[in-house]
């Protein structure tokens with residue numbers, strides 16, 4: 001079992017990293033022939049960085065669009081970020097101070113994350129418009145994330161597991177030395193769903209994470225009159241006629 | 242056509258989101274372009290009788306577009322079906338048809354993208370909402386991608402900036418490619434190539450019209466306001482949508498432009514070759530057509546030796562001019578390649594190239610070079626509709642948001658009574674008039690009437706609250722669309738007009754103060 005889980009995590013990590021890299025390279029290499037920032041937009045490069053920061057950290061456009069989705073989405077993402085930070089303690093020894101400081105917050109963040117997911121799920125099922133646009137994979141993605149969150153919380157508050165052994169397992173995993181993992185159904189489900197999440201990441205809508213950085217309507221400078229912007233294929237067309 | 246029996250939808254008392262009415266607009270399909278129209282633009286004449294051939298061509302072309310347009314590539318992959326955009330489209334609000342929700346419109350294409358270009362869609366189509374490309378899917382594309390006005394309102398609210406207009410353009414390009422083009426847009430583009438403008442107004446007729454206009458203005462004001470055509474060595478080349486030459490109320494703004502040039506004493510000319518600012522190449526998503534149409538302006542500028550290029554009141558034309566001309570034709574600044582430098586050497590870079598007529602007029606006002614009798618507009622209580630392409634696809638002035646302020650500054654400088662509509666319906670959140678993006682034809686009148694609903698609600702409110710009796714516009718399509726559809730909502734067509742129509746009413750010609 002330990003070996004199986006180890007192999008699973010090696011494979012999941014490889015798929016996650018390589019798949020994501022391929023996608024990022026693909027996004028980056030595809031030219032954007034015309035300037036199409038959604039205006040009013042920033043007229044300088046630093047302005048674009050600031051706009052992107054507001055989008056990535058505060059979900060500015062979503063805030064304009066729908067307070068409910070924004071609130072649940074922010075709860076989930078913010079919660080998830082803290083939870084991920086909290087989990088760093090399983091991968092570094094000694095635990096970095098800032099990670100240690102954030103530990104107690106990470107604990108509550110788990111609830112925040114699950115509550116946000118619950119809200120998003122409720123919307124997906126209850127709001128007619130959103131139900132209409134949802135595919136089975138949209139629902140399953142929420143189920144998967146909920147599974148991760150709930151098993152995680154379960155192990156923290158109800159069915160404890162031997163986290164020292166879990167840590168030994170992951171530290172060992174990182175240097176190719178497979179250690180035994182505690183036998184615990186919650187832990188198995190937790191880890192299995194995390195691996196599934198990593199595997200589907202580069203093939204699913206989770207690509208929104210790298211995607212936003214490449215979105216031309218958000219990452220372009222609004223300066224078409226001041227600077228000529230031309231894609232390589234368009235320049236080639238120009239040279240021809 | 243279906244004119245009289247189309248009914249405007251009722252105003253929503255509280256602006257709640259309509260309940261879904263699946264397929265309520267599935268019947269609406271605009272005319273398909275004939276073979277000769279298609280072929281004149283270098284597209285396939287008509288759909289092949291062999292479906293497999295069409296199928297393969299669409300998929301191959303989609304693969305090419307995915308490599309050419311990062312917008313398409315990133316937007317196809319990034320949507321999380323969050324729903325933020327679902328209630329933002331005027332055409333959804335007006336029709337309730339779920340396929341007019343921006344994300345659902347995108348999914349018409351995305352489902353096919355997933356099936357042929359993603360691992361998940363190849364392996365588990367049902368799970369991720371992927372589907373095979375069939376003839377029915379192609380027809381559905383035609384119907385619903387021609388129910389998008391490419392207004393970009395949805396992109397404002399999407400957390401990843403997904404712009405449905407980009408997807409609509411890609412879909413229309415695919416349709417054109419396999420011989421399934423739209424008659425209205427492609428016919429118009431053909432006219433630009435053949436004659437020089439969307440309306441097919443030949444040079445002599447244009448000259449005639451402009452001379453007639455000079456006489457009218459002379460009769461009315463006593464001043465020799467000129468409307469010059471093809472004058473070599475003029476300082477300004479003025480490019481405006483061809484509707485401005487004779488359509489109502491467009492012509493009133495044209496008179497305004499002439500008066501502004503006259504009062505400021507700036508030499509200007511229009512051009513037969515570039516007698517059209519509109520560029521329907523954008524609507525059909527064809528870079529090639531977009532560029533070919535825009536090139537006429539470059540050629541005219543070079544031939545006439547002008548120092549400045551100014552663009553008249555038109556929304557999509559201004560987006561093309563402002564955001565794309567520099568890329569397509571080198572009208573602008575800051576380039577090092579020989580192609581662009583040729584024209585840029587000739588242009589006067591103390592001015593923005595190109596300049597919007599509102600920027601132009603506002604500059605002159607600030608310099609004190611224009612004088613107005615504001616009271617002349619006192620019979621009007623005015624509101625202003627931000628045209629979508631100006632609002633979300635371009636800019637005026639030096640700062641973000643100038644496109645909202647400058648036209649309003651101009652209005653306030655020439656008139657006393659101005660009231661904005663509700664903030665969630667103007668500025669970057671402005672609602673489309675319902676006629677943009679290549680849907681301004683009779684076949685789609687039902688969509689045009691219904692899609693105008695959110696704008697009409699906002700207008701009704703300022704009419705009730707402030708007695709507004711004039712909606713000022715800076716777009717030829719908005720003017721034509723509103724003139725046609727406001728009667729369905731109980732307003733008079735006469736309340737629609739241009740910003741430079743207001744300028745025209747108030748401007749003092751000659752030197753009397």
Ligand code: SF4
Pocket residue numbers: 329330331332341342343346388389390391392393394395396404405406409673
């Ligand atoms: S671009 Fe405008 S018309 Fe098209 S889907 Fe978006 S909001 Fe609707």
Ligand code: SF4
Pocket residue numbers: 319320321322323324325326327343344398399400401402403
């Ligand atoms: S707002 Fe953007 S991410 Fe959300 S459903 Fe619409 S297109 Fe998709």
